[in-house]
Amino acid sequence: MRFSKTFIKTLREAPKDETARNGALLTRAGYVHKEMAGVYDYLPLGLRVIDNIKGIIREELGKIGCEEIAMSTLQNPEPWEKTGRYSDQEVDIWFKTELSAGGELGLAPTHEEPVTEMMKSYISSYKDLPLYIYQFQTKFRNELRAKSGILRGREFLMKDLYSFHTSEEDLDRFYAEVEEAYRRIFERVGVGDSTYETFASGGIFSKYSHEFQTVLPVGEDTIYYNADKSIVLNKEVYNDEVLEDLGAKGEKFEETTAAEVGNIFKLNFKYSEPLGLKFIDEQNEQKTVYMGCYGIGVSRLMGVIAEKFADEKGLVWPESVAPFKYYLIGIGEKGMAEAEKFFAGREEMALFDDRDKRPGEKFADSELIGLPFRIVISDKTLAENEAEICERSTGKTWRVSLTELFEKF
């Protein structure tokens, strides 16, 4: 992409009402634009990060046989009333709206009810099971406060996966596959080292659920981990009873803050029972379908990655999610011409800063935007038939020959 051809501009200062570091940096670097607290637009660079994260999730879910769909935002209250979740007392983050033809609708904060209802058209026999269905969908949650940038949105992008099974054993089997897929996803987007599968409350129908928590100073959750991090608990279940359950009584736990990036849940009959999602088993008996649900906050994950790796100069993207791999700068007439040559055919890999700006400004913007490598081709480096590479995450700078540049980069 040519910087001169895109409308984004880096800003010296973030809007005054943007107190979260991720929101401030992403705004200054031209990734997002704030509409209101908890509501953001995604500009070309930001959309590319989102698309890269979606691509990784899609690949990993594809490997375990999941199918992609897209469900609606507007919600008929009926199935939600059957599970008791349409009530504002029960679920306090609903946005609701009036249909001009009469009646009230909700904006989906999640999709368990409609997906369970929908599957009554597609599941009738054990032969139809198991099934795994996911979507990337904008969710709406009427949060009282939303001051964490894209970490907590009133409107945000979520990947939600739902699984349907004939037995608890089969649900357990798939649940373990999702655990593995999630580990690979968090590893691939760059937060594997600091993301722990964490015991959390399971609600009414299952003793525990699991969250994937990424250690983060500004995270809204508190987690406890033991030395080898093989047991990690959300504060909500950090008590003697649970520790005894897990055989971890007496072990020393450390406290830290973290951000929840994923959440997996054995629903069992929680939604299939009230909504009547049944199947006929091999003995011709009618049984209730077992369900699981598995979420990843896609836009939140982008915010977590931004917060996690940013330094005083700006953003630092892992290569797997970075909007471009290279930030390309040409200095001087010959440097610019050689940079043009390098850019040809690499339009999808490089952001070419061809703006009419001083090198100092371009260097500062390259730090702020945070692509993995900066490539500088100047009359000076060309004198030695070389280009300069700088790795954003380490600040390490080195020279490569033009031949190596064109062959290996």
Add this chain to the structure above:
Amino acid sequence: MRFSKTFIKTLREAPKDETARNGALLTRAGYVHKEMAGVYDYLPLGLRVIDNIKGIIREELGKIGCEEIAMSTLQNPEPWEKTGRYSDQEVDIWFKTELSAGGELGLAPTHEEPVTEMMKSYISSYKDLPLYIYQFQTKFRNELRAKSGILRGREFLMKDLYSFHTSEEDLDRFYAEVEEAYRRIFERVGVGDSTYETFASGGIFSKYSHEFQTVLPVGEDTIYYNADKSIVLNKEVYNDEVLEDLGAKGEKFEETTAAEVGNIFKLNFKYSEPLGLKFIDEQNEQKTVYMGCYGIGVSRLMGVIAEKFADEKGLVWPESVAPFKYYLIGIGEKGMAEAEKFFAGREEMALFDDRDKRPGEKFADSELIGLPFRIVISDKTLAENEAEICERSTGKTWRVSLTELFEKF
């Protein structure tokens, strides 16, 4: 894709409340699931059609320098109040909702106001112009009636493009480029022959706008065209004054029904003036930005294609938008084994009907689902080292040798 591994099922009958042919066929063939009137979920096959249409639009808009973004659904009333369009009297299809922190929000029925407001952060000088920005966004319109399947949605997918210019001449230049891009898009998705650029009312700030209307018996619009179809008018501007303007007075016009699939509009200062989107020109004077907007109803276009080509047996997709190119059937043990061989490596090109069903059912489903070609490999065709190909759009059936099948298909 293996049919046995997907959750979709073809249905003998459409839901009773589904009176539109596109809705009925798309539901029966497993492309969509109806949540309520005007609100649909997109199942794996349907999502692939949508993605194919989006891909074509993306390519053509990329060619004329457009950049993709993603704006929010939730709308701050402020910019809409400045243009007078927040009022339910002015715009009668708003969905509105209450923010729990206080205040009312709208669900975006279109995005002129927020995109104009946003661009105040990115446009300040003539050097920043021109700019072309688009998105694929779910729009919400509180229609009193929505009985046309996915042709008229209360929640639907739209591509909306906005352009920003220093002068009317530059707006005119880009407007003409979009006209060409739109022609290519409608050509590529298969409705080029029956889609006419149509004069329509331009509203207050411009004499005419242009719609792209696809001739369709169930279309909600009425258009008038002359013999060579070089002049086509929407009923709303089919009057003596306009005919005189176009130098077409006295010509014979025929009437037909059509569906609006696209709409392009010279906005001039309609939004930039009330919202204060200005730039400094080369003489250092402050001027107002010229704007244009250009829509394509993506989900409606899918419905139009479905309506347009369907026959008594089911859907008929043009190859460019079809979810898969081939519907693959193996009959008999050897036929099945050979079909498996063909399928290997063609998972993204073929829907392999490997279900435990009678051939007759598979043939009927292949007609209903409407992929461009059906490939049948049976013990009978194998006896002659051949496979049978059937083209869905013509019903033409022929044999090819296995060698040709594996090499050319």
